[in-house]
Amino acid sequence: MTAQPERKAQLIDATIQELGATGSLSVTVGQIAKRAGVSSALAFHYFGDKDRLFLAAMRHILAVYGAEVRAALKEAGSPRERLDGTIRASFSKTSFRHDVIAAWLNFYVLAHRSDEARRLLGVYHRRLHANLVHDLRPLAGSRAPEIARRLAALIDGLYLRFVHFPRDEAEDSASAHVLAALDAELKALP
Amino acid sequence: MTAQPERKAQLIDATIQELGATGSLSVTVGQIAKRAGVSSALAFHYFGDKDRLFLAAMRHILAVYGAEVRAALKEAGSPRERLDGTIRASFSKTSFRHDVIAAWLNFYVLAHRSDEARRLLGVYHRRLHANLVHDLRPLAGSRAPEIARRLAALIDGLYLRFVHFPRDEAEDSASAHVLAALDAELKALP
């Protein structure tokens, strides 16, 4: 999946950057190609059309995010530490890079009309859910899936809010909110 | 604000519908005008440019949402009932109309680069927050604002998820999740 020609990677990077610069999917393939230092025809040669170029960029972002989560989990021991890692990875510096933000926002829009984009979004959802459930199970037993669903939605919702109204301590503040919700859920367990 | 010619309202409706039909902000003023049964020049005459037309549409959606919240609150007595009303209004049938969904998703994108859109989004945030805090206060005292922040983010996050992966019982299921989170927060109070 990542053994492609150099140019493909350049174009994907340029897509993300250009998306961040203009903020909408109406970026032109020409602008992207220019930033990548190649002709626009090459972008079409490799990706077929604009949508597939953008989807490739989104897959790349999700791959990077997945790697960050895995890295965070590797250093965690207890379920509680692992949950903390999963949550913090969702609010990592990378996630708050303004080009990554723009990609995510436009991805949500695209997922509403493109089947492939929705499928990709589903992959992200399931991965996050599975991670949360795995480490909630020892703490919450059969209530784990239900609580995981709420924590996942809370993560997305907080992300959206910090994206539009950023603060310096977004990373910590957002994580703290999710952990507080987790504690409340656990404390309230029967 | 709404004592303007009928045509303005028609154009706003058409904007929302066309946005729902194509799913992205790249709808053309021509398409919108055609759906409204007028010439595109008229849209420019009334709204100046495309962005302002879209913002007017979004203001309309927020106004309808606000009215739904107010209606739900009118029938509620206890703080708990009022919270339930606020939450259910956020997941009303209207909010899940597919053209309203498309408008919200694109609104999030726009809010990332347009000051006026972000300002509008801030209005929505503050209104929701204020409503939640008002009715949480008797139940959670000084912790009300903090909990309200989480519930608001949870509402947005759940909305996003049900929007992309709809279920028949979305309305009830989403509300139930928020209420469950509320109960957990209250039960966990010191």
Next chain:
DNA sequence: GCACTGTTTGACTGGTCAATCAATAAATCT
């Protein structure tokens, strides 16, 4: 019946853009 004001349009412009294509260069194979 005239002046005035707001409404509405058709025609136009200047520009943009996704996608294609024919052609060249470079690499790989046989």
Next chain:
DNA sequence: AGATTTATTGATTGACCAGTCAAACAGTGC
């Protein structure tokens, strides 16, 4: 070395679109 595939581009096309403008139209007051 000749054949075949892959990488890459410049030029082009055909459609489309935001925004402008001058003019036609309709109502209102006088």
